[in-house]
Amino acid sequence: MKETSHRVSKAPKSAIRELFDLASGRPDVISLGIGQPDFPTPEPxxxxxxxxxxxxxxxxxxxxxxxxxxxxxxxxxxxxxxxxxxxxxxxxxxxxxxxxxxxxxxxxxxxxxxxxxxxxxxxxxxxxxxxxxxxxxxxxxxxxxxxxxxxxxxxxxxxxxxxxxxxxxxxxxxxxxxxxxxxxxxxxxxxxxxxxxxxxxxxxxxxxxxxxxxxxxxxxxxxxxxxxxxxxxxxxxxxxxxxxxxxxxxxxxxxxxxxxxxxxxxxxxxxxxxxxxxMGIGFFKEIWESFNERRNLVYNRLKEIGFNLVKPHGAFYMMPSTEKFNLTGSQFSQRIMEKQAIAIVPGNIFGSFSDNMIRISYATEIEKLKEAMNRIEKFVLKL
Ligand SMILES: Cc1ncc(COP(=O)(O)O)c(C=O)c1O
Structure with missing residues (x-):
């Protein structure tokens, strides 16, 4: 058979989708990989x-x-x-x-x-x-x-x-x-x-x-x-x-x-x-407040756990460094999935300068985020 498209072949399968695949069917997994708000679509x-x-x-x-x-x-x-x-x-x-x-x-x-x-x-x-x-x-x-x-x-x-x-x-x-x-x-x-x-x-x-x-x-x-x-x-x-x-x-x-x-x-x-x-934007107030609370919670806990990270001012993600724990973002992501059932996207998928980072999405309900932070702490303490 003749070769198929070089350009398309070069692109890897989406690492985020792969993470979802790993997590699917495992009720113990908490996903911090999510790229969509967890609120329902407004009825109108x-x-x-x-x-x-x-x-x-x-x-x-x-x-x-x-x-x-x-x-x-x-x-x-x-x-x-x-x-x-x-x-x-x-x-x-x-x-x-x-x-x-x-x-x-x-x-x-x-x-x-x-x-x-x-x-x-x-x-x-x-x-x-x-x-x-x-x-x-x-x-x-x-x-x-x-x-x-x-x-x-x-x-x-x-x-x-x-x-x-x-x-x-x-x-x-x-x-x-x-x-x-x-x-x-x-x-x-x-x-x-x-x-x-x-x-x-x-x-x-x-x-x-x-x-x-x-x-x-x-x-x-x-x-x-x-x-x-x-x-x-x-x-x-x-x-x-x-x-x-x-x-x-x-x-x-x-x-x-x-x-x-x-x-x-x-x-x-x-x-x-x-x-x-x-509808106008009134419905979003509650969502914004919830996301702001989650942002502060996740940032403060990650700081407490010992991560180096920049406090984000927007979207619903943050990007801590994993360097201090002598792990690349990919190693961190793989091992925390194995040991603590947390899905986290490795930084290297976002370009050439984020190998030693992970991306955390806080588009998840607050109780799950609290539990996720506890699991991350346990994982880090055992390193
Ligand atoms: C920065 C950015 N642009 C675009 C998209 C894709 O948006 P849509 O689902 O509307 O295609 C995303 C989804 O995560 C995103 O984060």
Whole structure:
């Protein structure tokens, strides 16, 4: 048989999914690997989806998305993100933020282009780049996980096409400050680059910090692709509904790729998102408070246990170092699963500079988190 795709073969199976496989069917396992909130999807979102199906909305959706949904996203972008768009030109509904990222790659890059990413960072970016023949230039984050602005500047070559940011960040929990964002934006404009900004955790922001959308800043709309989804805010990762916001020229390209690869997004689910957006954000207060409490609990316990770690200000992850225990992140992850039935994602899947780290998700109920911290303590004491 002839060889199959080199690019796709090179990508490993998702380590996070493998961890879930290991944990499945084992009731003793507590998973700290989870990438979705444990709160239920709000009822209006579910009902919107059901009603649409009952009305037999089962045919292909308009390629860019249902107009009523596009209008609501336009309004949300204006209100929450301070970005003025025209829904007829600047928005496309996608299969989750994941596909919005894919569309960003499809519309911007040619093989050989370079993309700058602060590392560690979300795992999918690395493989999307591989699939589109894009060379990722990883710039190691500073010790507090802030971006290394000088490092970014020095990494730019004539082949650099874009930078990709994700703030609040998975896996580090870092939120870009207005100064860090300004430094990044200055580079983007000065060097004539594009910016892809993945904002799926925009509501998971703590300690009085603010999420700023770069496309709202002067001179940035035309060169920015903003990626978002209903997944994390509405605890609805299985709806597979996201969106991308960009200039007309970029959305036109995305529409073509979307048309010929997926022919649209789940039609009925878009009505679920319509009802979710109409609800407003009031429902999220309780979730935010719970996540903030979990964040403080996990951070304080890990500190007490002796981990070196940075307190995250956003998303629902933190990234402690395992170096002090003379274990790589992978060794730590494997052994704690064996000995204490805790599922933790090793840091090395998030890039080249996090071999001696683990990623802990605190999107799990508080009693389980307390028990998980006790088990981690027992494990560490026996090392
Ligand atoms: C930073 C980031 N972007 C995108 C996604 C994927 O989002 P979706 O489920 O909407 O495709 C995730 C999921 O964990 C994520 O953490």
């Amino acid at each position: 979102a579910i009902q919107g989806n059901i009603d649409a199906l009952k009305k037999k909305i089962t045919m292909y959706a308009p390629t860019r998305g249902v107009p009523e949904l596009l209008e609501l996203i336009e309004e949300k972008m204006r209100r929450k993100n301070k970005i003025n768009t025209n829904w007829k030109e600047n928005i496309i509904v996608t299969n989750g933020a994941s596909q919005a990222v894919t569309l960003a790659f499809a519309s911007l890059f040619n093989p050989g282009d370079e993309l700058i990413i602060s590392s560690p960072n979300f795992v999918s970016y690395f493989y999307c780049a591989l699939f589109f023949g894009v060379k990722v230039i990883e710039v190691k984050r500073n010790k507090d996980f802030s971006p290394n602005i000088e490092g970014i500047r020095n990494s730019i070559t004539p082949k650099t096409k874009a930078m990709l940011i994700n703030s609040p960040n998975n896996p580090t929990g870092h939120i870009l400050s207005s100064t860090e964002l300004k430094d990044i934006v200055d580079i983007i404009i000065e060097k004539d680059l594009y910016l892809i900004t993945d904002e799926v955790y925009e509501n998971y922001v703590y300690d009085g910090l603010k999420h700023i959308s770069p496309a709202s800043l002067d001179g940035m709309f035309e060169r920015t692709i903003t990626v978002n989804a209903m997944s994390k805010l509405f605890s609805a990762t299985g709806f597979r509904i996201g969106y991308a916001v960009a200039s007309k020229a970029i959305i036109d390209l995305m529409e073509k790729f979307h048309q010929y690869t997926v022919a649209g997004t789940n039609h009925a689910a878009q009505y679920g998102f319509i009802e979710a957006l109409k």
